[in-house]
Amino acid sequence: MQNGENSYASQVPDIDAYMHDLIVTNPLIELTYRSAIQALRLPAGSQGLDAGCGIGLQALLLAEEIGSGGHVTGLDVSPAFLNRGREIVEKAGLSERISFHEGDVTKLPFDDDTFDWIWSSNCAGYGPFEPFSLLKELARVVKPCGTVAILVWSSQQLLPGYPLLEARLNATTSGIAPFVKGKRPELHFLRALGWYREAGLEEPAAQTFVGDVHAPLGDDIRSALVALFQMRWPGAQSELTQEDWAEYQRLCQPESPDFVLNLPDYYAFFTCSMFHGKVAK
Numbered sequence: 001m002q003n004g005e006n007s008y009a010s011q012v013p014d015i016d017a018y019m020h021d022l023i024v025t026n027p028l029i030e031l032t033y034r035s036a037i038q039a040l041r042l043p044a045g046s047q048g049l050d051a052g053c054g055i056g057l058q059a060l061l062l063a064e065e066i067g068s069g070g071h072v073t074g075l076d077v078s079p080a081f082l083n084r085g086r087e088i089v090e091k092a093g094l095s096e097r098i099s100f101h102e103g104d105v106t107k108l109p110f111d112d113d114t115f116d117w118i119w120s121s122n123c124a125g126y127g128p129f130e131p132f133s134l135l136k137e138l139a140r141v142v143k144p145c146g147t148v149a150i151l152v153w154s155s156q157q158l159l160p161g162y163p164l165l166e167a168r169l170n171a172t173t174s175g176i177a178p179f180v181k182g183k184r185p186e187l188h189f190l191r192a193l194g195w196y197r198e199a200g201l202e203e204p205a206a207q208t209f210v211g212d213v214h215a216p217l218g219d220d221i222r223s224a225l226v227a228l229f230q231m232r233w234p235g236a237q238s239e240l241t242q243e244d245w246a247e248y249q250r251l252c253q254p255e256s257p258d259f260v261l262n263l264p265d266y267y268a269f270f271t272c273s274m275f276h277g278k279v280a281k
């Protein structure tokens with residue numbers, strides 16, 4: 001991404017709506033992200049970077065994990081996201097422990113060996129980046145033996161009983177994003193272990209974290225799932241048959257009498273894949 005803000009804005013036409021969706025979906029995903037962060041065993045009192053921090057929701061979890069002696073720097077290319085992040089962090093009383101910095105993950109505005117670890121969720125693994133050099137750039141700012149972790153949303157099953165429709169939605173451009181048809185398979189984010197090896201990171205590892213929900217759904221989870229339907233398959237209409245699109249609307253529109261979240265046996269799950277490795281001594 002050459003000009004981060006402009007390029008990102010072109011992918012996310014309505015930043016306010018996107019920030020709203022991040023907040024609304026948080027109750028659904030927070031526990032899963034927290035489990036991933038805990039699995040990293042970040043040292044208490046350490047200093048870390050959240051690269052592509054968005055509105056800082058994971059920076060809060062990271063700060064909680066490393067405790068009051070630690071510090072998290074949230075970096076993002078979008079001033080709008082950073083400003084919202086500052087508000088959220090101030091409201092949480094954590095402004096001393098979390099700061100925000102505008103910048104581009106592909107050209108980090110930090111010296112070599114600045115941080116004890118780096119975390120990037122749904123950014124480093126998602127952007128239109130050249131992953132091998134991006135991983136090297138992330139590793140550059142982390143001290144020897146420090147952790148470089150990237151987490152990506154990797155799958156979901158949200159429409160129980162409708163596997164064909166869900167498979168067709170997942171086969172659309174937005175369903176496979178950020179991957180695109182014709183891209184080299186090793187550039188798919190599920191091949192990130194190869195990125196780690198190529199970047200010279202040691203002990204590369206992958207872990208899967210699952211979140212699940214079932215009926216009866218609380219209001220917050222219901223709202224999160226409604227937002228997720230919109231976020232997961234935007235623009236799918238043009239790639240579906242009329243019949244499939246009508247079925248999608250019948251199941252996924254809250255005002256529909258057949259709204260899938262009203263099923264008394266509703267059950268859904270999603271996975272996040274985390275890749276991590278250590279900077280060489």
Ligand SMILES: C[S@@+](CC[C@H](N)C(=O)[O-])C[C@H]1O[C@@H](n2cnc3c(N)ncnc32)[C@H](O)[C@@H]1O
Nearest residue numbers: 001004052053054076077078104105121122123
């Ligand atoms: C899908 S959001 C993820 C936000 C947050 N990490 C999360 O998981 O909720 C992607 C974030 O990456 C940021 N981003 C995209 N390209 C970037 C770049 N080149 N440098 C820094 N941040 C970037 C966006 O502004 C956005 O906040």
